[in-house]
């Protein structure tokens with residue numbers, strides 16, 4: 524069994540994964556699932572209705588929804604932190620976007636790698652089944668990664684890998700192959716509360732307990748019907764609770780490893796007004812291959828309008844901000860119009 528483990532770990536690293544851990548898939552989650560149940564009961568999923576669906580799949584991986592007969596889950600992490608030198612040249616508007624989303628949509632290339640590992644696992648025994656998973660299936664990826672010892676869940680709710688940080692994306696291969704599991708690692712936050720204090724919208728009800736309905740990532744990505752009240756600095760997603768974390772002060776990987784996460788060429792020279800000028804074909808062209816597609820055209824326009832409003836209120840009404848506010852007042856989305864009509868042009 525340990526020879527198989529080593530071969531899997533070796534292949535995962537060759538595919539570019541930075542951490543690999545194995546957990547038993549035939550033992551359901553316990554307290555982690557109870558937390559999920561509390562989460563849904565409290566309505567914390569907000570408009571993310573999919574989070575409340577298929578609860579059984581979130582408890583166990585050897586279910587109909589994931590993989591009947593599953594014995595092991597291979598949990599994978601891929602880093603996306605870039606060096607400060609590399610980030611220094613990011614276009615201004617791209618800096619208002621969470622680091623994971625400035626470049627290519629990670630789902631496309633990460634899924635290919637998770638699929639490649641699943642294909643390899645299938646060769647390791649007769650009739651071995653293996654299912655690749657990455658982000659979209661109804662499972663608690665962080666809870667499984669923590670059980671597999673990939674890292675620990677920090678007070679900011681993110682999986683942190685000691686020595687590598689939390690700027691990582693997770694994926695899994697669930698398989699019928701029985702593999703020796705890894706041990707979970709202890710939580711190491713200690714008395715630190717930097718992430719809780721840095722959250723711009725006070726989205727944590729308690730350490731480890733996030734209310735997504737107040738999280739900038741929810742407000743700017745998932746809540747496509749909302750008006751983004753309270754968002755002042757972010758266009759899409761947020762990194763505040765990770766940027767301050769001491770575990771992220773570790774050296775970032777250099778290019779080419781992080782190349783897919785460098786801002787796409789479309790960011791060059793792009794301003795807020797450009798986002799408020801987009802028609803549907805323009806939005807589709809701008810967001811080709813980018814995670815920003817998820818925000819929708821009106822959602823992105825609302826975030827741009829909030830940014831323009833906040834910049835003007837702070838006395839930073841550049842030509843771009845003024846043009847964005849003017850375009851917003853004529854926008855076809857009523858919430859964009861409402862945000863920008865209430866904004867002054869910032870002349871002080």
Ligand code: B12
Nearest residue numbers: 555558621658664680681682692693731735740741760761
């Ligand atoms: C929906 C979702 C969101 C929502 C809701 C997040 C939430 N907290 O529920 C929103 C849009 C807000 C969001 C934001 C972000 N997300 Co998100 N998101 C997801 C998704 C699709 C489902 C999460 C889910 O099931 N939530 C329900 C709750 C109950 O589960 P959970 O948050 O995973 O919490 C578990 C553990 O944290 C742990 N836990 C919870 N409380 C406690 C308490 C203690 C004491 C302990 C020890 C453990 C513990 O147990 C919980 C389950 O029992 C996952 C992918 C997936 N399928 O898992 C990605 C995922 C969690 N997101 C990810 C990322 C990168 C982000 C952002 C950083 C993006 C950004 N830069 O803007 C932010 C981070 C916000 C934050 N501080 O958590 C990564 C996280 C990688 C990592 N290192 O952990 C994931 C895993 C996607 C991926 N495949 O890589 N996300």
Ligand code: SF4
Nearest residue numbers: 722738739761763764
């Ligand atoms: S991503 Fe931003 S808004 Fe969301 S919990 Fe972290 S710091 Fe708060």
Ligand code: SF4
Nearest residue numbers: 677678712715718768
């Ligand atoms: S900032 Fe501090 S409390 Fe928050 S996750 Fe990092 S170590 Fe833990």
